[in-house]
């Protein structure tokens with residue numbers, strides 16, 4: 001479904017070139033849940049931004065469903081994100097002067113979903129993420145963790161074939177992390193593909209596969225057999 005070939009990113013703005021991603025090859029099958037891990041500065045965010053068209057590559061190719069996408073224009077990417085790809089990234093990018101409810105419904109409405117269906121989907125997602133009572137708030141009135149969950153709800157509103165997420169549990173306490181993990185498990189079981197940058201072992205344990213980066217290269221790429229992990233003094237069955 002998603003393929004990167006010889007992908008390179010060199011940041012050159014500060015004068016000294018930074019080789020953030022160095023000739024990376026990655027192939028992700030439809031329905032896989034892939035966690036991208038690695039130490040700070042290893043290139044995880046850069047990689048996922050390139051995969052979602054938020055940051056241009058220096059060289060290499062990105063293919064989505066058999067079509068080359070690294071050559072797409074901004075508007076081409078915007079269309080793709082609306083139709084196929086949900087993206088949760090750091091900074092959240094919520095529309096400040098719209099309510100939480102409208103932020104979550106907007107992508108579905110833009111994609112042509114009926115207002116009734118968009119509202120039902122929004123209600124379901126906000127409920128699953130314990131955000132129903134914040135539906136009429138504006139993003140500026142929310143905590144960082146609430147904004148993060150709204151961004152996840154918005155990314156899932158269109159049931160995207162591919163969900164890309166950068167640290168979706170980064171700001172969350174354990175209860176909210178558990179809500180997010182449950183929802184991700186559901187999304188995965190429903191057949192959607194998930195590619196997620198995370199430092200969180202609980203998220204990684206839910207994934208089928210962990211890709212580890214170091215200095216912009218893949219140093220490990222393996223499937224995880226574990227389905228149960230210990231968290232905060234208890235064993236959580238994540239499936």
Ligand SMILES: Nc1ncnc2c1ncn2[C@@H]1O[C@H](COP(=O)(O)OP(=O)(O)OP(=O)(O)O)[C@@H](O)[C@H]1O
Pocket residue numbers: 011012013014018019020038039040041042043044045046047
């Ligand atoms: N806009 C930028 N300009 C210059 N260098 C950058 C830029 N963004 C990232 N880098 C550099 O590229 C490298 C990879 O950064 P990236 O943010 O992808 O790492 P990461 O693995 O996501 O780190 P973290 O876990 O801390 O978020 C780092 O050396 C970083 O300093």
